[in-house]
Amino acid sequence: MDGLFAPLDLYCERTDASFWSEPVNALTNLLFVAAGLYGVLRVRANKTGGFAEALCWWVIVVGLGSLLFHTTAIELTKWADIIPIATLTLALTLFFLHRLAGLGWSKTIVFLIAYFIVTGALTYLLIPQSIWTATNGSIGYLPAGGAFVFCGIVILISGGAGGWYSLACAAIFGFAVYFRTIDPTVCESFPLGTHFLWHSLNAIMLGVALVAVAKYGAQRAAYR
Numbered sequence: 702m703d704g705l706f707a708p709l710d711l712y713c714e715r716t717d718a719s720f721w722s723e724p725v726n727a728l729t730n731l732l733f734v735a736a737g738l739y740g741v742l743r744v745r746a747n748k749t750g751g752f753a754e755a756l757c758w759w760v761i762v763v764g765l766g767s768l769l770f771h772t773t774a775i776e777l778t779k780w781a782d783i784i785p786i787a788t789l790t791l792a793l794t795l796f797f798l799h800r801l802a803g804l805g806w807s808k809t810i811v812f813l814i815a816y817f818i819v820t821g822a823l824t825y826l827l828i829p830q831s832i833w834t835a836t837n838g839s840i841g842y843l844p845a846g847g848a849f850v851f852c853g854i855v856i857l858i859s860g861g862a863g864g865w866y867s868l869a870c871a872a873i874f875g876f877a878v879y880f881r882t883i884d885p886t887v888c889e890s891f892p893l894g895t896h897f898l899w900h901s902l903n904a905i906m907l908g909v910a911l912v913a914v915a916k917y918g919a920q921r922a923a924y925r
Contacts, residue, residue, distance in 0.1 A: 705777040712771075713884050713894025720772055727771040729897045732904030733764025740911030744918075753918045756796060759789045760907050767900065790845045791817070793910060797852040800918040801863040804855075816851055820844035839882045846874045849910075866913035870906045877902035 708718035715722045740757035744750075763785040770782035791813070799809040824843050833840055853867035880898035887895055 705775070707776045709774045709776060709779060711774070712896045713888040713892065714896065715774060718774065723771045723774070725893060725897045726900065727768055729900035729904070730764040730768040730771065732901055733767070733907065734761050736904045736908035736911060737761035737764065739908060740915060743912060743915035747915045747919070749915050749918045750920050752796060752800075752920075753914045756789070756792060756914055757911055759785065759792060760911065763789055763907075764904070786845075790848060793914075794848045794852060796914060796918060797863070797867055798855060800920070801867070801913065802852070802856040802859040802861045804859070812855070816848065817844055820847055836878075836882045837885055839878045842874075842878055842881075846871055846878060849874060861917070863913040863917035866909055866917075870910050873902055873906040873909065877906065 710718070712723060712726060714724075714726050721727070737757045737760035740760060741754055744753045744757055766781035766785045770778045794813055794816070795809060798804050798812055799806065804812065821844050824840065828840055849867045849871035853864045853871065856862075856864035856867060877899050880895040880902065884894045884896045884899070
């Protein structure tokens, strides 16, 4: 049980185990809340439906979970950060393939499972530990970033709308990963670190994704 409450010091900004040792990292999570609330307004205005609105609230949960972790920074609350992000990645991929690409549920599930099994296996089995260390573990986000590329290509090939939004999300995510990667290496010259830019860019990225969700994600009468 003690392990669940063990303090974690993972980011440059944190200097001790106190509650408010990462104020900027913590507060930038409010950008996720703003992105999610904006998405709710767009979804309701466009009458895109319950699934779309659920994704917006999911983005808010991501922000609140990360806020909790970056204030408490213990092993237990780390999962409040990880689980919402992982599940949102799956849900967004599902939505993009089903609603934006117009794939039927059977194809959507097959594409979803095949993509994450293949990219997850390649990432964890083929990439050496030295690269994991050099990237501050950010290489583990490769399947998530690649999912936007994958979805964008599938949407464009299928003739659906919103493919370029998905590719734009991939590009923004790439910059976000860069700033997450360099956070430990800039501490001496820039004690604040760069993890807050990981949060900020991801909030923008999810805002773009939710615009696509609201604009193009209405339930269709028939699927391919």
